[in-house]
Amino acid sequence: MTTVINLETITSIVKDIDVVTAMEQGFIAYSNNQTVVPPVGELLFEKPKGDAHIKYGYIKDNAYYVIKIASGFYENAKLGIPSSQGLMLVFDQKTGVPKCVLLDEGFLTDIRTAAAGALAAKYFAPKNVKGIGIIGTGIQARLQLEYLLQQTSCKEIWVWGRNTENAKAFAKNFSNDIHIHIAQTTQEVAQHTNLIVTTTPAEAPLLKAEDIQPGTHITAVGSDTHLKQELDSLILKKAAIVVADSLPQSKSRGEIFRAVQNDAITEDTVIELGNAIQNKALQRTNDEQITVVDLTGVAVQDIMIATAVYNTYLQTK
Template sequence: MKDVEQAQGILIVGEEACAELVGRKEAFEAVEAVFGAMASGEARNFPVVREAIGHADALYGFKSGFDKAGMVLGVKAGGYWPGNADKGLTNHQSTVCLFDPDTGRLSALVGGNYLTAVRTAASSAVSIAHLARKDAKVLGMIGAGHQSTFQLRAAVEQRTFEKVVAWNPHPDMLPRLGAVAEELGLPFEAVSAEEVCAQADAIITITSAFEPLLLKDWVRPGTHIACMGTDTKGKMEVDPALVAAATVFTDEVAQSISLGEAQHAVASGALSPDAITPIGAVINGAHPGRTSETEITLFDGTGVGLQDLAVASVAARLAEEGGRATRVAL
């Protein structure tokens, strides 16, 4: 009986183990696969709960879903505490709970902070891999917060980039990105947001803005934009007119139009929800993706629960195989 109880215990996978076991390659493959499963109807996100708690200016919520293809069921609980940086903590705090799809039994608790950053970076990297021009040479970064370095490292692996240009509302944060670019052997230049658009072939926005940082007239034909910061009603990183003028792809259409970057263009009637394509359709070969060298493509990365569950499942499996997880009885 004791052996049965031990086998049915809960795996505890901490942040350190997640960071050591789940790299960019593992995250990319997990996120790409789950986007494909979503597009083919084999994986489904459940409605998101996200609320301001009325304390510490924090947003807290739940993202959950079931991936039948990968047999992953679970929920990510957590949110955004803007004052955490002053306490030496990351602003995003979360934990992933995984359940056995066959029994409903809680099977693992996985630290979600590192995984949130690496899966978000994997999402934009998947979009660059499938939508950016093959000859993209200059990578633009809008934002230099905690997640920006993850974004930069993942993005440069998708194309033969020769330079990084970046802008951030607080310029004093840009040296962090510059140091990563130098480590990667890429020239780095801090410029205005307009100049990022003038130079970049692919642009990642990763901010918490509530107003457009990129305007339609700034963006060159053929640019790919990965909008990764807008995940709440009211947020906005790019001009809605730019969204309406681009060919728009997303992780999940329902979230894109309700709380993603497309929410404003859709609300104004400038963009039809039917014009937004799940990137999983491109991954599965059901949609061609980019169709010309002059087309502006935009990926609305809203951040779906299935991304978190996919990378957490990988972390749990690798931690158990490598003896890096603790197993406890509930």
């Protein structure tokens, strides 16, 4: 019989999982060719604006394979529902028997993305983080900051959103010992920070190369289709290190794809996150380097978090 796990139970279970470590193990397995991850399935919508991604695959010699459907419909706020929606399906890898349906409503995708952002900062942020910049004010922006605050002692936060009221609402999610400044421009964010995360569905660059300070690390999260772009491609040209969560995916989506299309960088200069984690020579060597990690979202992240949730659930039974 297939187990159905609802969002309330999933939320409770995730509290007991070290998601950042799970992401690290997943990216290593991916870069070491221990996974089978086909190209992303994708649906793009215009009225209303939105997208749905189908990601699936398995880790070799693991117990399960996973299929994930996750969507982002950006006018959902007008209906009083989250922009992120979706579910994950867990199957027995040896028999194909459906073992579990995770009715997570996009929650696990949001969590695993935020954990990947924290992982990127773990390996590429400068040692002395003087300020954290968050571009965007939605669910992912909040989660990225929550997970970053577990990685760094920095309490000076600069946030920018297209809607100032949303930025103020964002700030209310955090305690008073976190100093959140509402920026009027993305340039202002760049001037005060050296660790920046971008979390929007923008289709035109929000950050310019001339505004980025030496030593800044940027984790780009929002650009997960071929149409989206949050970073001026010259930022990637300026960077000493450019990292993709998936080299194959970076050929068709994300900031790296756009930078290659714009002749700012070439594909052979990009390294893959799982390889960089394992090789210190591929990581930041000083606090003057600009680094960029482009997270387009990889199925191995979904495999890792879905497996962890299901296994933890079984242990409680």
